[in-house]
Amino acid sequence: MVGRWVKASENWTDETNNKSKRVGSGRKAFYPEVEKELYNWVLEQKKRGLAMTFINIRISMFEILDRPEMIVLYGDLRTEFNATTGWLNAFMKRHNLSRWRCTKISQKLPEQLEQKLEDFCRYIIRLRIRKSFEMCNIFNMDETPVWFDMVGNFSIHPKGEKTVYIRGTGNENNRFTVVLTCAADGTKLPPICIFKGKQMPHGEKAPPGVIVYPAMIVYDSFRGHLEESVKARFNESNIDLAVISGGLTSICQPLDVAINKPFKDNLRKEWHLWMSSGGAGCTAAGNLCCARISDVCGWVKRA
Numbered sequence: 001m002v003g004r005w006v007k008a009s010e011n012w013t014d015e016t017n018n019k020s021k022r023v024g025s026g027r028k029a030f031y032p033e034v035e036k037e038l039y040n041w042v043l044e045q046k047k048r049g050l051a052m053t054f055i056n057i058r059i060s061m062f063e064i065l066d067r068p069e070m071i072v073l074y075g076d077l078r079t080e081f082n083a084t085t086g087w088l089n090a091f092m093k094r095h096n097l098s099r100w101r102c103t104k105i106s107q108k109l110p111e112q113l114e115q116k117l118e119d120f121c122r123y124i125i126r127l128r129i130r131k132s133f134e135m136c137n138i139f140n141m142d143e144t145p146v147w148f149d150m151v152g153n154f155s156i157h158p159k160g161e162k163t164v165y166i167r168g169t170g171n172e173n174n175r176f177t178v179v180l181t182c183a184a185d186g187t188k189l190p191p192i193c194i195f196k197g198k199q200m201p202h203g204e205k206a207p208p209g210v211i212v213y214p215a216m217i218v219y220d221s222f223r224g225h226l227e228e229s230v231k232a233r234f235n236e237s238n239i240d241l242a243v244i245s246g247g248l249t250s251i252c253q254p255l256d257v258a259i260n261k262p263f264k265d266n267l268r269k270e271w272h273l274w275m276s277s278g279g280a281g282c283t284a285a286g287n288l289c290c291a292r293i294s295d296v297c298g299w300v301k302r303a
Contacts, residue, residue, distance in 0.1 A: 029090075029091075029094060031065075031070075031074055031077070031081075033070065033073060033074075034061070034064050034065060034070055034074070035091060035094070035095070037064045037070075038057070038060060038061055038064055038091070039095045041060050041064070042057070042095075042097065051102070054085075054088055057088065057091075058083040058088070061081075061083050062078070062081075062083065065077050065078065065081060066078070113247050113248060113251075116245045116247070116248060117248055117251060117252070120242075120244065120245060120248060120252060123242065124138075124218070124242055127240060127242065131240060134185075135183065135184040135185040136183050136184070136185045136187060137183070138183060138184040138218065139181050139182065139183050139184075139189070139218065140181065140182055140183075140184075140218045140219065140253060140254050140255055141179060141180070141181045141218070141219045141255075142179070142180055142181075142219060142220065142253060142255040142256065142260070143177050143178070143179050143180075143194075143222075144177070144178055144180060144255075144260050144263070144264070145175050145176075145177055145178075146175060146176055146177070146178050146264075146267060146296070146300070147171070147172060147173070147174065147175045148169070148171035148174045148175065148176075148290055148291050148296065149168045149169055149170070149171045149172045149174075149271070150267060150268040150271040150272075151166050151168045151172065152166075152268060167275075167288065168288070169280055169287075169288040169289060169290050169291065170287065170288070170290070171290045171291070174290070176193060176194060176195045176196070176296070177193070177194040178191050178192070178193055178194075178263075178300055179191065179192035179193075179194065180255050180259060180260070180263065182254060182255060182259060191300050191301070193293075193296070193297055193300055195293060218242045218243075218244065218252075218253070219241075219242075219243065219244065219253075220243070220244045220249045220253060221243050221244060221245060221246050225243065226243065263303050266302070266303035267299055267300065267303045269303075270298075270299035270302060270303060271291075271299065274291065274295065274299070279291075279295065
C-alpha cells in the first residue's frame with residue numbers, strides 16, 4: 001500500500017488545483033491608473049488628518065475619472081462606472097485598506113504638536129532646576145466624572161436571547177467628581193470626592209483616606225484651571241503651576257495615560273460587587289436604593 005502511495009505521489013506536484021487561491025489572485029482592477037490616483041489621494045487625506053468615508057472615496061473616484069487624461073485613457077465612464085460597494089471593497093482589499101474606528105480627535109496634526117511637546121518639556125525641566133523640585137514634589141492632578149450607577153454595556157447571558165435586562169438603581173445620570181493626584185515618583189495621593197451640595201448629608205461620613213470638599217502642580221488646560229482666581233489661590237500656597245497645552249494631555253498627563261482607565265474599571269467592579277451582595281436594598285415601592293455617599297467614597301478609596 002505504501003508503495004502505491006509513493007508511486008502515485010510522483011504525479012502530485014504536476015497536478016494543478018484550479019480552485020486553489022494564490023497570492024495576488026482575484027479580479028484585477030479595470031482602471032489601474034485611476035485607482036492609483038485614488039490611492040494616492042487616500043494617503044494624502046491621511047497625512048492631513050482628515051476622515052475618509054465611503055462617500056468621499058466614491059466622489060473622489062468620479063472626479064478622477066473626469067480628468068482629461070483619464071478620459072483619453074479609458075473614455076467617458078460616467079455612465080458605465082457605478083462605484084458599487086463591491087468595487088469599493090475590492091479596491092480596499094487590493095490596496096490593503098480597511099475601515100477603522102477613530103481613536104483620537106484633535107485640531108492639530110501629530111507633527112504640529114511636536115514643537116509644543118518640546119517646549120512644555122523644556123519649561124518643566126527649567127522650572128524644576130530653578131526651584132530645585134524633588135520628584136515627590138511634582139504632581140499631576142486631574143478630575144474625572146463618576147456615576148452612581150456603573151452598569152456597563154455588556155453582560156454574560158445564554159446564547160439566542162434577544163433582550164438582555166440589567167437591573168440598576170435608576171441613577172445612571174447622577175454623578176460626582178473625583179480628583180486624582182499622583183506624584184512624579186509614583187506616589188498616589190488621597191482622592192478628593194466632590195458632590196453636589198454644601199455639606200455631607202445627615203448621617204454620612206467619608207471613610208479615612210478620602211477627602212470630601214471641593215509643590216508644583218501639572219494639569220490640563222481646562223478653562224476652569226486657567227481662571228485667575230484659581231492661579232492666585234495656588235500662588236498663596238506657594239505652588240507653581242504647569243499647564244499642559246491642548247492636544248498634549250494624552251502624552252504628558254500620566255493620569256490620562258495610565259491611571260484613569262484602571263481606576264474606572266475598579267470602580268465598576270466595586271459597583272457590581274455592591275449590587276450582587278444586596279448592598280442597594282429596596283425602597284417601600286420595591287425599587288433599588290441609590291448608593292450612599294459613604295459607599296461610593298469607599299469604592300473610590302479601594303479603586
